[in-house]
Amino acid sequence: MKTYKNPVYASYFADPFVWRHNSEFYAIGTGLSEADGAIHTAASPTVFPLLRSPDLVHWIPAGHALVRPDDALGDTFWAPEIAFAHGKWWLYYSVGFADRLHQLRVASSSHPLGPYIDAGALTDRSTCAFAIDPHPFCDDDGSWYLFHARDFLTLQDEHGRDARAGTALVVASLENMTRLSPITHTVARATCEWQRFAANRKMYDAVYDWHTLEGPFVVKEQGRYYCLYSGGCWQTDTYGVDYVVANHVLGEYSDDGGTTIPRIMRTVANQVIGPGHCSVVTDADEKRWIAYHAWDAPMTARRLCIDPLVFTDEGPRCPGPTWTEQTVR
Numbered sequence: 001m002k003t004y005k006n007p008v009y010a011s012y013f014a015d016p017f018v019w020r021h022n023s024e025f026y027a028i029g030t031g032l033s034e035a036d037g038a039i040h041t042a043a044s045p046t047v048f049p050l051l052r053s054p055d056l057v058h059w060i061p062a063g064h065a066l067v068r069p070d071d072a073l074g075d076t077f078w079a080p081e082i083a084f085a086h087g088k089w090w091l092y093y094s095v096g097f098a099d100r101l102h103q104l105r106v107a108s109s110s111h112p113l114g115p116y117i118d119a120g121a122l123t124d125r126s127t128c129a130f131a132i133d134p135h136p137f138c139d140d141d142g143s144w145y146l147f148h149a150r151d152f153l154t155l156q157d158e159h160g161r162d163a164r165a166g167t168a169l170v171v172a173s174l175e176n177m178t179r180l181s182p183i184t185h186t187v188a189r190a191t192c193e194w195q196r197f198a199a200n201r202k203m204y205d206a207v208y209d210w211h212t213l214e215g216p217f218v219v220k221e222q223g224r225y226y227c228l229y230s231g232g233c234w235q236t237d238t239y240g241v242d243y244v245v246a247n248h249v250l251g252e253y254s255d256d257g258g259t260t261i262p263r264i265m266r267t268v269a270n271q272v273i274g275p276g277h278c279s280v281v282t283d284a285d286e287k288r289w290i291a292y293h294a295w296d297a298p299m300t301a302r303r304l305c306i307d308p309l310v311f312t313d314e315g316p317r318c319p320g321p322t323w324t325e326q327t328v329r
Helices: 032-036
Strands: 003-004 014-021 024-030 045-051 062-065 076-085 088-097 098-107 117-121 131-138 144-152 166-176 185-190 198-204 208-222 222-231 240-246 273-282 288-295 302-308 311-312 315-317 326-328
Touching: 014 288, 014 302, 024 076, 024 208, 032 208, 062 076, 062 088, 062 117, 076 131, 088 131, 098 131, 117 326, 131 208, 144 208, 185 222, 185 288, 208 273, 222 273, 222 288, 240 315
Parallel strands: 014 076, 014 273, 166 208, 240 273
Antiparallel strands: 003 326, 014 024, 024 045, 045 062, 076 088, 088 098, 098 117, 131 144, 144 166, 166 185, 198 208, 208 222, 222 240, 273 288, 288 302, 311 315
């Protein structure tokens, strides 16, 4: 039996991706410098803070992962994730300028803590102006896929159903670890009020009621693919975690009955604000944990938190976000 209390790491650490390797846990995330464009070559030759832990509760800094690529690519670096394949570690991330012109890229290393050296682009800004939040997923047969978020301006999805303009989720096959198939499949489009990022937002030379789905992470349970995601505006208390589900990794995905609020996790007023952008890790006892960031009450930093993820008859659920001491059995 042990206890934990969120946040489990007190410093700024957004978009946390947590994984287990051998007997340790590792985490990589978006630091404050990466988030706000304060990365500069002279002062910051490396990108993305790393942490390590023996137990998911006690974390220590472990340097930075990525050797900064060409300055011309941008000064904001978001939402890194790590995968292991073919004897190498692969770092997937986005880079761009402010909140536009982000592309997906991949880097590689012989060690989980790096250094990771950029290996090239996965998306082209001339054909996809905004791609963020890459999530590499390996299916049971060894095939790799990359879930991520892109912008949609149409008010109907590919099946002719009503949808809302904004950032939404897609998946494409990885032809190899450094080449993404040009054929994408829609995973989820925004349909709910809580998924609104901002009203009357100027985007692409027009004004939209803009909605956002981001931070995809896939968990396979009893042959079904549950794509967890965060929706809404990361700067407000409407931000939360929900999911869509499919019988095949490429879809078609369903919201499994629909929802008016995020079902896995949402703000607890005056305690935990804007929990989201999660990853899922399994401990040595085969217990699943959801790692996520959340604002502190005065909204000074997004910090690393953990809580159990369980599958119920209604789908994946989490007892969090929590902020008091929790007992784990």
